[in-house]
Amino acid sequence: DLFAAVEPILPSLQEDGIVVWVLGSGPYPPGVVALQELLDAASEELEPEDVWQPEDMSDTCLYIFTSGTTGLPKAARVSHLKSIMCLSFYELVGASSRDVVYLALPLYHMAGSLLGIVGCIGIGATCVLKEKFSASQFWDDCRTEGVTVFQYIGELCRYLVNQPQVRGE
16 A cells, blocks of 8 residues: 555665565566565475574564654664564563454554564464544444454543543443
């Protein structure tokens, strides 16, 4: 969905040696790696550990977007170690595989993707993804999906508290 935002600057990214990977239906310009094609062609057998294990856990694993202090989006480096630490996030706060986690945070931020999605993978929990947070739909969503954990940042709880009280069923 976000490739259209990257496409205008693709030549400058490629000049800087940055490879753009995309999951979704193409076609894509030359030099863009279409992940779906690679996934379809991938073997079911695991590669030996020395092929995929990072040499140094402080090396860059991935980049996420952050607004930083300027308010403008920019890439922030996330190490392998920090990514692996996110696997334990929900366990640290007492969640388990029996929980259903409600996640309405953007997946291009660390709180949504790494703490939220990777955290659910780490404990084997079910993750309910909401495309956009809605205070008016929140409680109905939670009841419908059997949500037991809600991950939030910022003002989300204030929005929930300010919702009119509704008598449950």
